[in-house]
Amino acid sequence: MAHSGNKPRVNTSAIVMTLYLVFLLLPIYWLLNMSLKTNEEILSVFSIWPRNLTFANYATILTDASWYMGYVNSLIYVVMNTVISLLVALPAAYAFSRYSFMGDKHLFFWLLTNRMAPPAVFALPFFQLYSSVGLFDTHIAVALAHCLFNVPLAVWILEGFMRGVPKEIDETAYIDGYSFPRFFIKIFTPLIASGIGVAAFFCFMFSWVELLLSRTLTSVEAKPIAAAMTRTVSASGLDWGVLAAAGVLTIVPGALVIYFVRNYIAKGFALGRV
Amino acid sequence: MEKTVNQKAWFLILPVLILVAFSAVIPLMTVVNYSVQDTFGNNQFFWAGLEWFEELLHSERLHDALGRQIIFSLIILAIEVPLGIFIALNMPKKGFWASLCLVLMSLPLLIPWNVVGTIWQIFGRVDIGLLGYTLDKLGIAYNYTQDSFAAWVTVIVMDVWHWTSLVALLAYAGLQSIPDAYYQAAKIDQASRWKVFRFIELPKMQGVLMIAILLRFMDSFMIYTEPFVVTGGGPGNSTTFLSIDLVKMALGQFDLGPAAAFSIMYYLVILLISYVFYTVMTNLDKRDGV
Known part of the structure; x- marks a missing residue:
């Protein structure tokens, strides 16, 4: 009985998942498809796969500095942001997970409110702030601006993971004569390595996908790839093939990062709170 | 988990506070500053009080x-x-x-x-x-x-x-x-x-x-x-x-x-x-x- 009742359910699950994944992948496939066509083919015939396979669109991007520097710029500020966010978030998350002190709950919520702040609200003041301190159009400006939402998130995730580490470990280490910095680096950090990985993944993700602030804070030197794409849309009369190729290339770093954290991803999305 | 009371934990939070203050509080104060002033260009600002807020609360554009x-x-x-x-x-x-x-x-x-x-x-x-x-x-x-x-x-x-x-x-x-x-x-x-x-x-x-x-x-x-x-x-x-x-x-x-x-x-x-x-x-x- 139980078996005959189980069998069809397994199959419906597979069907549901297949349909959902097709729904997810179809638009991405279409982008990939277009990136491998010439503009004439895109605009003249409607084809499900490229008839004249061409890599010219990718060649355009990989040989033109104004294109590929966009990727380099994006990666530079994303990595900077991830490093800064983690460095400041680690001690703070430890404090929140281990100690209670004056105003801790309010402080924690206040930090989270920054994650809730609409970037649109901050675009103009950021522009003025970073222009006045001479950081406009630098990578560090974007990296610092993205800290606005990444630091609270990193604190939140790390705190969740740190809560899962028993306090007895800290106490034993102190009795054994470890100083706080040594304990933190030698013993504690390896224990929450997966949490750090997940936090880094999220910082990377939200910094990588953000456009409004990074576009507002840069003009030439640190222009992110996302902004380079929007400019092409308006200026060069819609070069669909190159646009699609640029889009496909922006998916690659994300896909690589996902592959590395795939085993922690579900727990990570629950911010360590499962 | 029972947490120990320790006011020194503030020092661990300090880096976050400084960073977030720089990237959130300063810009937010700029916004507050603008919201109560009016300008005619040339960096000349005039006190406008709650005028903008009143205007927006009745603005159809915002409601929509x-x-x-x-x-x-x-x-x-x-x-x-x-x-x-x-x-x-x-x-x-x-x-x-x-x-x-x-x-x-x-x-x-x-x-x-x-x-x-x-x-x-x-x-x-x-x-x-x-x-x-x-x-x-x-x-x-x-x-x-x-x-x-x-x-x-x-x-x-x-x-x-x-x-x-x-x-x-x-x-x-x-x-x-x-x-x-x-x-x-x-x-x-x-x-x-x-x-x-x-x-x-x-x-x-x-x-x-x-x-x-x-x-x-x-x-x-x-x-x-x-x-x-x-x-x-x-x-x-x-x-x-x-x-x-x-x-x-x-x-x-x-x-x-x-x-x-x-x-x-x-x-x-x-x-x-x-x-x-x-x-x-x-x-x-x-x-x-x-």
């Missing part, structure tokens, strides 16, 4: 944008939360297929938001997009640049495409944490599938679902890039959400005063609703922790 925003966020939550739970329930539990599903499902989350917009802009076009072309061939009138209903559908389907996986992954993480013993007990009691869901899975997912709802609410309420790329807020103003309107006002028309007042009210609305979610969430945490 707020209305659209609320409807949009509610539709998003109403579709993505049940769909996400449903997908999570159907995901393979472990092994190769589970990893594959996780990786493929996370893919849309890692695509820059303007590229998400570009993908759907292309996908929905009647001449070169698969979706638009197919609908057109089926005889369904679909043109998201001219028809506001089509524009809404496109923006909503795009958001469902983009973010349902987040809800599904959270719900999946919640499901994974349920011990097998619970299911065995349910089997012995001959509980129906629905009862297993209602009395075992749903309560166990409560915590993560609150996170999902909180994140989805916040982010859909701040949505800017994706609809901006696809529809540019149009046709007319039909998909002009709060952020799009705000950027138009602040960076487009450079109306600093009204834009700043707008920003503050916008922020406060999000804070208020998020605070409610957050309180519910921490209370759930506490109850589970006992």
Whole structure:
């Protein structure tokens, strides 16, 4: 009985998942498809796969500095942001997970409110702030601006993971004569390595996908790839093939990062709170 | 876990405080500053008091944008939360297929938001997009640049495409944490599938679902890039959400005063609703922790 009742359910699950994944992948496939066509083919015939396979669109991007520097710029500020966010978030998350002190709950919520702040609200003041301190159009400006939402998130995730580490470990280490910095680096950090990985993944993700602030804070030197794409849309009369190729290339770093954290991803999305 | 009282913990928080003060408090004070002043150019500012706030509270433009925003966020939550739970329930539990599903499902989350917009802009076009072309061939009138209903559908389907996986992954993480013993007990009691869901899975997912709802609410309420790329807020103003309107006002028309007042009210609305979610969430945490 139980078996005959189980069998069809397994199959419906597979069907549901297949349909959902097709729904997810179809638009991405279409982008990939277009990136491998010439503009004439895109605009003249409607084809499900490229008839004249061409890599010219990718060649355009990989040989033109104004294109590929966009990727380099994006990666530079994303990595900077991830490093800064983690460095400041680690001690703070430890404090929140281990100690209670004056105003801790309010402080924690206040930090989270920054994650809730609409970037649109901050675009103009950021522009003025970073222009006045001479950081406009630098990578560090974007990296610092993205800290606005990444630091609270990193604190939140790390705190969740740190809560899962028993306090007895800290106490034993102190009795054994470890100083706080040594304990933190030698013993504690390896224990929450997966949490750090997940936090880094999220910082990377939200910094990588953000456009409004990074576009507002840069003009030439640190222009992110996302902004380079929007400019092409308006200026060069819609070069669909190159646009699609640029889009496909922006998916690659994300896909690589996902592959590395795939085993922690579900727990990570629950911010360590499962 | 019992926490020790230790005021020195403030020193560990200090770096975060300094950084966030620089990147949040200073800009926010600039906004507050602008919101109570008027300018005629040349960097000359005049005290305007609460004038901008009063003007905005009666502005139809803001009311319309707020209305659209609320409807949009509610539709998003109403579709993505049940769909996400449903997908999570159907995901393979472990092994190769589970990893594959996780990786493929996370893919849309890692695509820059303007590229998400570009993908759907292309996908929905009647001449070169698969979706638009197919609908057109089926005889369904679909043109998201001219028809506001089509524009809404496109923006909503795009958001469902983009973010349902987040809800599904959270719900999946919640499901994974349920011990097998619970299911065995349910089997012995001959509980129906629905009862297993209602009395075992749903309560166990409560915590993560609150996170999902909180994140989805916040982010859909701040949505800017994706609809901006696809529809540019149009046709007319039909998909002009709060952020799009705000950027138009602040960076487009450079109306600093009204834009700043707008920003503050916008922020406060999000804070208020998020605070409610957050309180519910921490209370759930506490109850589970006992």
